[in-house]
Amino acid sequence: MLxxxxxxxxxxxxxxxxxxxxxxxxxxxxxxRSRRRRRQAAIxxxxxxxxxxxxxxxxxxxxxxxxxxxxxxxxxxxxxxxQAPRLFNPLRSYASPGWLPARQSASHFVAxxxxxxxxxxxxxxxxxxxxxxxxxxxxxxxFACGWPRDPAAPQLSLPRVDLxxxxxxxxxxxxxxxxxxxxxxGTLTWQYATGGWAMVRVPDLRDALRMVRSLRFGKAxxxxxxxxxxxxxxxxxxxxxxxxxxxxxxxxYASSFSISAGLVDTTLGLVTSPRQVVMVExxxxxxSSCESYFRHAAYRRQLVEGNEAFVxxxxxxxxxxxxxxxxxxxxxxxxxVITDGRSGQSATDLLAHHMRFLGPDPANWTTRxxxxx
Amino acid sequence: MSPxxxxxxxxxxxxxxxxxxxxxRLLCQDWYLADDLLQATMTKAYVHWxxxxxxxxxxxYVRAILVREFVQxxxxxxxxxVRLAGRPIETAAEVLDHEGALDLRAAVAALPPxxxxxxxxxxxxxxxxxxxxxxxxxxxxxxxxxxxxxxxxLRESVGLAYDRDRDKPREVAESA
Numbered sequence: 001m002l003x004x005x006x007x008x009x010x011x012x013x014x015x016x017x018x019x020x021x022x023x024x025x026x027x028x029x030x031x032x033r034s035r036r037r038r039r040q041a042a043i044x045x046x047x048x049x050x051x052x053x054x055x056x057x058x059x060x061x062x063x064x065x066x067x068x069x070x071x072x073x074x075x076x077x078x079x080x081x082x083q084a085p086r087l088f089n090p091l092r093s094y095a096s097p098g099w100l101p102a103r104q105s106a107s108h109f110v111a112x113x114x115x116x117x118x119x120x121x122x123x124x125x126x127x128x129x130x131x132x133x134x135x136x137x138x139x140x141x142x143f144a145c146g147w148p149r150d151p152a153a154p155q156l157s158l159p160r161v162d163l164x165x166x167x168x169x170x171x172x173x174x175x176x177x178x179x180x181x182x183x184x185x186g187t188l189t190w191q192y193a194t195g196g197w198a199m200v201r202v203p204d205l206r207d208a209l210r211m212v213r214s215l216r217f218g219k220a221x222x223x224x225x226x227x228x229x230x231x232x233x234x235x236x237x238x239x240x241x242x243x244x245x246x247x248x249x250x251x252x253y254a255s256s257f258s259i260s261a262g263l264v265d266t267t268l269g270l271v272t273s274p275r276q277v278v279m280v281e282x283x284x285x286x287x288s289s290c291e292s293y294f295r296h297a298a299y300r301r302q303l304v305e306g307n308e309a310f311v312x313x314x315x316x317x318x319x320x321x322x323x324x325x326x327x328x329x330x331x332x333x334x335x336x337v338i339t340d341g342r343s344g345q346s347a348t349d350l351l352a353h354h355m356r357f358l359g360p361d362p363a364n365w366t367t368r369x370x371x372x373x
Numbered sequence: 374m375s376p377x378x379x380x381x382x383x384x385x386x387x388x389x390x391x392x393x394x395x396x397x398r399l400l401c402q403d404w405y406l407a408d409d410l411l412q413a414t415m416t417k418a419y420v421h422w423x424x425x426x427x428x429x430x431x432x433x434y435v436r437a438i439l440v441r442e443f444v445q446x447x448x449x450x451x452x453x454x455v456r457l458a459g460r461p462i463e464t465a466a467e468v469l470d471h472e473g474a475l476d477l478r479a480a481v482a483a484l485p486p487x488x489x490x491x492x493x494x495x496x497x498x499x500x501x502x503x504x505x506x507x508x509x510x511x512x513x514x515x516x517x518x519x520x521x522x523x524x525x526x527l528r529e530s531v532g533l534a535y536d537r538d539r540d541k542p543r544e545v546a547e548s549a
Contacts, residue, residue: 002524002527002528003496003524005477006477006481006492006496006527007496007497009477009478009481010399010492010493010496010497011497013395013398013399013402013478014395014396014398014399014497016398018391018394018395018398018404019404021390021394021408021411022408022412023390023394023408023411023412023415024412025382025383025386025387025390025415026383027412028386028412028415028416028418028419029379029382029383029415029419031416031419032415032416032417032418032419032420032422033419035416035420036419036420127379185380201380
């Protein structure tokens with residue numbers, strides 16, 4: 001029967017020796033994280049956010065954007081007496097380990113108001129995460145991290161994580177160690193300062209403890225990420241709310257960042273989901289060819305202030321919340337800018353009037369990607 | 374995604390990647406395209422990982438992502454196709470086969486994506502009509518009609534070598 005022959009053919013094809021794969025779990029996770037951030041920003045910008053804002057006004061909890069000052073990093077390791085920051089400043093290094101297990105090196109960082117996450121090359125899954133004060137909530141032997149009263153929260157996953165067994169105090173607070181269900185990775189969870197939880201993931205508890213004890217805070221944590229260009233004279237309520245950083249050739253540079261606008265509330269936990277208006281991707285990770293970056297996208301080429309720009313014809317198909325988008329390469333550095341409709345600016349406006357490129361030499365790059373008017 | 378889920382995702386995907394890749398290869402009929410499809414599937418699975426692990430059957434959930442991604446991608450031909458860097462993979466030499474099977478191979482590769490997906494789900498994954506319908510997010514009736522159309526197209530393409538009344542391919546010499 002034909003059905004039998006089809007099953008036989010599929011069986012033969014499935015039994016072929018496959019060539020080496022180009023697919024990568026790590027790359028999928030990296031891209032997934034980026035997509036997830038955009039989704040969360042899109043959710044936050046939904047009517048649910050408007051409802052949350054109304055609630056916030058009712059409670060008198062809205063803090064004008066200008067009054068929001070993410071806490072600066074402490075200059076010494078946090079202890080039991082210090083409080084964890086209510087918000088992180090995504091543009092500043094907060095903490096870094098002075099010691100890493102063998103074959104590990106810093107490779108990838110994500111910084112948001114509520115969370116800082118480092119990942120290390122080498123062993124799969126090794127990483128370090130800090131949560132801002134109030135983000136994580138404990139209940140018996142498990143905890144969940146997220147903003148409890150964020151109206152977007154029900155749509156986001158706030159999984160409960162098992163803390164594991166208590167292992168005594170670290171920094172004057174209780175600490176826990178848990179071996180994951182999978183092989184080779186354990187999680188040490190502790191309060192790095194009052195109200196702020198952190199997790200380190202390594203195979204061995206001794207390594208975890210050594211990493212934690214070697215943590216350096218504030219200026220000692222290392223340089224802030226470098227940005228290859230600057231957005232100048234932008235609206236006063238624009239601020240960088242998320243930065244993804246890579247290390248390439250010893251330089252820690254921002255490979256993507258997003259900008260939010262409008263009011264930010266800390267009392268209702270809306271700080272993780274302010275309105276995102278601009279999303280930028282840049283750097284060696286994305287190559288230096290806009291044809292490649294926008295491969296399969298519909299675009300037109302346009303000269304903007306002497307720079308060739310690839311302008312998306314259907315930005316919503318690239319990113320559901322996008323109103324405009326472009327890619328350009330200046331001095332060998334690729335930059336893609338996607339704007340939301342509420343930014344009040346198109347990507348071409350930004351390129352023409354607000355983007356200042358700093359050249360190919362990282363020594364000339366900046367740690368201030370946004371200069372407000 | 375929480376760090377714990379990150380680890381869980383990595384462990385799961387590392388273990389299932391070979392099987393998912395073979396399934397992608399059957400759908401695409403090409404290893405190179407299969408890697409693109411697999412990459413897109415893993416990325417999507419990461420984004421929806423909380424739902425995947427809380428599903429009754431995580432394997433079925435991820436497989437459904439892969440199949441839908443395949444059908445959707447071929448339908449839209451749009452930007453969300455993931456293209457991986459690197460030169461095309463040199464595919465393994467075709468296994469020497471009898472003429473009928475080579476015809477069948479070409480005929481399967483020429484089927485529209487949705488029909489090919491239905492065949493892979495039913496005759497490789499051994500899903501019944503209802504399960505295939507769930508994976509493809511369509512009605513059981515659609516699965517039946519797509520299966521019928523696919524089989525009909527294959528019979529037409531390799532009509533000399535196969536006959537619906539026989540259990541095995543008819544020898545070319547015999548049919549001549």
